[in-house]
Amino acid sequence: MNPEEKRVLFPAEALVEVTRGALVEATHHGFIAVVDASGKLIAKAGDLEKRTYFRSAAKPFQCIPIISSGASEHFKLTQRELAVITGSHSGEAIHLETVLAILEKIGLTESSLKCGAHAPFDEAALKLMRAEGRQPQALHNNCSGKHAGMLAFARFLNEPVDDYIEPSHPIQRHIRDVLAHFAAVPADEIAIAVDGCSAPVFAMSIGAMARSYSRLVGWKYSEIEPALAAAAERVVNAMIEYPEMVGGTHGRLDTDLMRAARGQIVSKVGAEGVQLLGVRPCESYPKGLGIAIKIEDGDIRRARDPVVIETLRQLGLLDHEQLAQLSKYARAKVYNHRQIEVGEVRTCFKLW
Numbered sequence: 001m002n003p004e005e006k007r008v009l010f011p012a013e014a015l016v017e018v019t020r021g022a023l024v025e026a027t028h029h030g031f032i033a034v035v036d037a038s039g040k041l042i043a044k045a046g047d048l049e050k051r052t053y054f055r056s057a058a059k060p061f062q063c064i065p066i067i068s069s070g071a072s073e074h075f076k077l078t079q080r081e082l083a084v085i086t087g088s089h090s091g092e093a094i095h096l097e098t099v100l101a102i103l104e105k106i107g108l109t110e111s112s113l114k115c116g117a118h119a120p121f122d123e124a125a126l127k128l129m130r131a132e133g134r135q136p137q138a139l140h141n142n143c144s145g146k147h148a149g150m151l152a153f154a155r156f157l158n159e160p161v162d163d164y165i166e167p168s169h170p171i172q173r174h175i176r177d178v179l180a181h182f183a184a185v186p187a188d189e190i191a192i193a194v195d196g197c198s199a200p201v202f203a204m205s206i207g208a209m210a211r212s213y214s215r216l217v218g219w220k221y222s223e224i225e226p227a228l229a230a231a232a233e234r235v236v237n238a239m240i241e242y243p244e245m246v247g248g249t250h251g252r253l254d255t256d257l258m259r260a261a262r263g264q265i266v267s268k269v270g271a272e273g274v275q276l277l278g279v280r281p282c283e284s285y286p287k288g289l290g291i292a293i294k295i296e297d298g299d300i301r302r303a304r305d306p307v308v309i310e311t312l313r314q315l316g317l318l319d320h321e322q323l324a325q326l327s328k329y330a331r332a333k334v335y336n337h338r339q340i341e342v343g344e345v346r347t348c349f350k351l352w
Contacts, residue, residue, distance in 0.1 A: 012296045013046040013349055016303040020334065020343040028303035030273065030295040032311055032351065033210035036287040037218025039184070041207075043315065043351035048207035052294050054179075055195065055270030057209075058202055059086045059146050060216060060235050061179045065171070066149050067231035068178075071156035075105045082238040083245035085149035088269060090248030091120025091140040098245060099139055102148040106155045113138040114165050115147045115197040122248055143197035145245075150199070167192050167200045176202065181228060183212035196271060206292045209276060214290025217266060217278035221287040236266050236278065253305050253329055260325045265317065267308075272298035275308050284316055291315075302345055305329040310347040 012029035019025060031046035041048075063085045066072050072082065081102050089095035103109055117136040120126045129136070138144055153171045154164045163169055167176075180187035185208050195201035215222040217236055219229040239246050240263050247255035247269075254267045261267075266278040273295025281288040291311060295303045309330040312318045323330070334343035 011047060012050070015045065015295070015307050015347060015349045016345060017348045018302070018334065018343065018345050025343065027348075028295055028297060028299055030293065030303070030307065031206045032294075032307070032349075033206045033290075033292045034311070034315065034351065035207065035210045035214050035290050036285060037214045037221035037281075037290070038287050039211060039214075039222075040287075042285070042289060045349050045351055046206070048205060050206045050294065051191065051203050052206065052209075052274065053191075053193065053195075053201050053203045053270070053272070054209060054276070055201060055272060055274050056088045056143065056146075057268045057270035057274050057276035058179060059088070059268060060232075060239070060266070061182060061212065062086075062146055062175050062199075063149055063235050064178050064182075064228060064231045065174045066153045067234055068227045069153060069156060069174070071153050072234075074156055075102075075152055077102065077105070077152065079234075079238040080242050080245055081145075082149075082235065083242035084145035086235060086239055086268070087145055087246040088142040088254075089145060089245060090122035090125065090252060091142065092122045092125050092248055094249070095145070095245065096139045099144045099148050102145070102152060106148075106152045108151055108155070108161065110137060110139055112151055112161055113141070113144055113147045115141040115143045115199070117141055121252075141197060143195075143199070147197065147199065165199045172200050176200070178228065179212065181225065182215045182232075183208045184215070184222075206294055210290040210292035212290065213266075213276045213278040213292070214288055216290070217280045218288030218290075221281070236280075239266050239268075253308065256326060256329070257308070260318070260322045265312070269300075269304075271300070273300060273304050275304055277308070277312075279315075279317060289315070302332070306331055306345060306347050307349075310349070311351065314351050 015030045016028040017024045034043040084098045191203035243255040243258040257267045275293040277291040279289035332345040
């Protein structure tokens, strides 16, 4: 069966409906893969061979070699600092201060960051910046923590820092090898492009993406090298201990979900409708789970967030209290310009 035939037989599935009155006015399609750390398929929606980019959901793997190499110990990076390296932060003061602390430890400044600048995601931080007449800086970039971590890795290996974002740079080759190991795919089969922050971005199948997160949290049940397994455990712990560094202090799905999950789930968003989740081994899923979600049209908030919550609900991973805490992400009303309710955004899929 060639790839074209598979696309016909296993297309994207309808995941979210947007209604207006009695009619469905729009539909978001996508892909979901759920596997355990042994590689067993637990549930799915859509074609698991669909290839797409991790985007920022790759950040935990970009952090792992910083730990396994000894760089984090050498520079005495804290759990809080490791969390911001894995994060897509909101640009709040706590995030900027933490990234600056990493740069200070490695003897570099903000000028070394090659992520580019964009306005803070956090509205309060943005309003304050504008009120003070300041312009966005590289520190405000949601990927500045990741870039500070990459610079720490390069400094530890005594490699050049001017070109640390080039795919051919030794640290980027290390990162790709780590990702390949956790996804159990050959490194040369991982497609590479340029991410929004100018660092390399990686692509593989939805199924392989889910497998990488299942092994991130369930490394005990897979053939992960000991040094990488120890680093993975520390990354997961850092994200769960400091969820506000992964997202923000409020209004961020990753942060709110990890808080509500009480240490059981690690969550990481990616651009263009990507979400990766790792579920630690538990009674229902003794080998843990990796969950990969991709919204085909790249929608971030309207479709992706409710799909994440509904996927976890269908898998029995959120109780009534947790679902109530996350209700704002699960379903939304549609209002017109006079704030009259005219429809809703709702999920419409069933995992199988």
